[in-house]
Amino acid sequence: MAETVRLTTAQALVRFLAAQYSERDGSQQRLIPGMWGIFGHGNVAGLGQALLQAAETGEADLPYYLARNEQAMVHASTAYAKMRDRLATFACTASTGPGSTNMVTGAALATTNRLPVLLLPSDMFATRSPDPVLQQLEDTRGGDVTVNDAFRPVSKYFDRVTRPEQLIPAALAAMRVLTDPAETGAVTLCLPQDVQAEAYDWPVAFFRRRVWHVARPVPEAPAIARAAKALRGASQPLIVAGGGVVYSGAEAQLRELAEATGVPVADTHAGKGAIPADHPCSVGGIGSTGSAAANALAAEADVVLGVGTRYSDFTTASHTVFGNPDVAFVNINVARLDAVKHSAVVVQADARHGLQALLAELGDWQVDGSYRERVARLAAKWQRATEECFRRDHQPLPAQTEVLGALHDTLGATDVVINAAGSMPGDLQMLWRASEPKAYNVEYAYSCMGYEVAAGLGTKMAAPDREVVVLVGDGSYLMLSSELVTMISEGIKVIVVLVQNHGFGSIGSLSEELGSQRFGTQYRYRSATSGLLDGAVLPVDLAANAASLGAEVIRASDIDEFRSAIAQAKSNTTTTVVHIETDLFGPAPPGSGWWDVPVSEVSALDSTRKAYDTYSAHKQQQRHYL
Known part of the structure; x- marks a missing residue:
């Protein structure tokens, strides 16, 4: 018979998490180095007791950190994961009810950004003995619905552990998703407060040291051949470097490809710095808030190589920045969801392996010298504009x-x-x-x-x-x-x-541009004259x-x-x-992209009608990349 140890569900989870490691390229690190938490009646006697016991007995190394806000603890964990290239993150626990739902915004941020975080919200009694318990949502559609179901649409994996033994498959599934470079995001394991404190005879093997190997998917040779063919046919190609370059650690491979071919590199927020700003091939950010250099090149590009980008509407300037009517896309991405965007030639692979294989397939192909010169002129001009703003x-x-x-x-x-x-x-x-x-x-x-x-x-x-x-x-x-x-x-x-x-500088400026006259965007007293928030500045x-x-x-x-x-x-x-x-009214840097924010189609305000005319003109340039 397998050796067992009697622990509560919470004690078992703490011991399990302390034994999880990630590995990539031969380097190992703790996957879950600690747990953030705020304790209430839902988790103080469960995970709270388990963390205390682990600290005092040394049976598990899982340090506890006290946050002051549940949303903030998730943000802190997500930023930690970003800095560690998604190879480590924290667990976050909160009490039943508002403590747990406070974490939902953080979960949405993590999943949207494809960053791992483990959420352990307390939940209602699985036995339903005290029913309704404090902070319980009574849903007329079903007795098994709790406020924690709000985590479902913003989590990459969701489970509710209603019996202790369910923790075994749930915890293993959670680690699988956290370490999946294509599917990672927020992982939520709801823990009913009575189940947290319930004892079970756990197999000791559940607590063994586990190393989760983070894969680097390699590209298929035919896909690389198709991608290279598309690039070799380009006269004005452009690379868009996204966060996948950074998480893959593919910065050197990106620079090598750019230097060998002369293809300029624009970046997204998540990809900024993947190629140094002073590199001859760097042209800055792209899209609605991009540089004039990158956006000018995007407007003419006949082939766009997207590496590790999800093409948000800011990056694509709401489907207007790539202006060449015959533009084609080649996407290297570990996630098929992103690789297929814009009807691209798909290279579903790790960015490092994809770039290496593409460079080898391209051989000695380079862009024309005149194109290199144009890239250099545009980059230098934008650098001068940057200095003027600074x-x-x-x-x-x-x-x-x-x-x-x-x-x-x-x-x-x-x-x-x-x-x-x-x-x-x-x-x-x-x-x-x-x-x-x-x-x-x-x-x-x-x-x-x-x-x-x-x-x-x-x-x-x-x-x-x-x-x-x-x-x-x-x-x-x-x-x-x-x-x-x-x-x-x-x-x-x-x-x-x-x-x-x-005030709100960004939305105030946008409001003015869209004909809404900065309504509701300044921190002011309510005026006795107008009845609006346009009085004196608040102290x-x-x-x-x-x-x-x-x-x-x-x-x-x-x-x-x-x-x-x-x-x-x-x-x-x-x-x-x-x-x-600073001055709420700017001045702001010179923009060169457009962002689709709808304007009222009919209005009694002249400012709104004028803004709608401008909006309609921009909408005519918007298209799907087919």
Whole structure:
């Protein structure tokens, strides 16, 4: 008979997770190095007790970290996974009810970004003995429905463990999905609170050290031949480098292909830095918030080689940026969902292997010298435009681009910049010159306000030797800044650049462009005259708020003071918030792409009618790539 050990379900799960490892290219690491949590009545006697027991007895090495917000713990875990190339992530536990549903936004972000995270929300009693229990949803359609069913559409794997022995197949399935480069995302195992505390005789083999080998799928030879044929027939090809290049560790192979062939490389947010910004083949970001150089080349490209990109509408400028009527696509992607997009020649493979095989098949093929010269001219022109944005002397308040310029000058090549929402992602996509991909973390798949501070925490935990700088606007800061407290309690140093403009800069600008006159996008008192939120500026002091949470705070009133503040923050040993105010109304960098945001087809407002005419003109250029 197999050897067994009697443990609760929660104790068994903790012991199991501590024994899981990932491996790629011969390098192993802990798959789940720790667990974030906030305890309530649903998990305090289950996972809470199990983590305490593991720490005191040494039976399992699974450190516990206390977050201040359940959504934030998922963001921190996702940022950690991104920094570790999806080879490691954290588990996150929350109590029944609102604690668990707070994690749903984080789950959506992880799955949208194809990043692994393990979620362990507590659930209602499996026995239904106390029914309805506190925080239980009573659904008239079925007795087995709980609020945790909200995780189903935003998880790559979902299971509810209603008996202890169900944990064995559920936990193994969870690890399978977490380590699948094509299918990874949020994995949710719902744990009813009574089942967490229930004992079972577990087979000892369940707790053995397991190594999950992360595959590098190789391309099929016929697929590579088709891809090479398409490229050899191109006169104005363009590479779009996405996050798959980074997660595969294929940066060297991308550079080698670009250098050998002369094909220019544009990048997405997730792929920025895959080729250094100062590389002769680098033309910057592409799409709605891309560089003028990349978008000009995209407009003429006859063949586009997409490597590890999912072609979001920002990357494709809502299906308008690739303007050549005969444009064709070749996609190298580990996920077939992305590889087949835009009717492409499909190379379903790991990016590193795909690029290596494609270069070998191309032989000595290169683009024409005149095309190389055009690429160089466009890149140089955009570099001059970038410098102009960085060096504006805008008065009385600096433009946001000046803050980015000063930060760009001050940070080192390996310092990490983090952002997610508002106008800053667009400015960063256009202007930031990354020398390597780990120095740039802009979450723009879900573009989740509140991601930044929590992501800074997770990133620093994944890369403690790097300087981590969080760029956050006042809107995002107000939504989720609680993990400043966690940074302080854990002794983790992060620099937070808090840019306050008293409103929503990105949506305000978009609102104005679409004829909605920045309605509801400024932080103002309600006016007694108009009845709208267009009164005086609110007396909100976010720097004082950050100080109250325990961070050291430096206030900068202009760009010179900001430069000095960043230098001081880098020399500090504790979390430091650098606060600066900027002009809500810009100026912004010069745009060259279009984003499809519908405008009211009929309106009593002249501004909206004019915006609709412009929108209709852009819509005529929109198409599917067939």
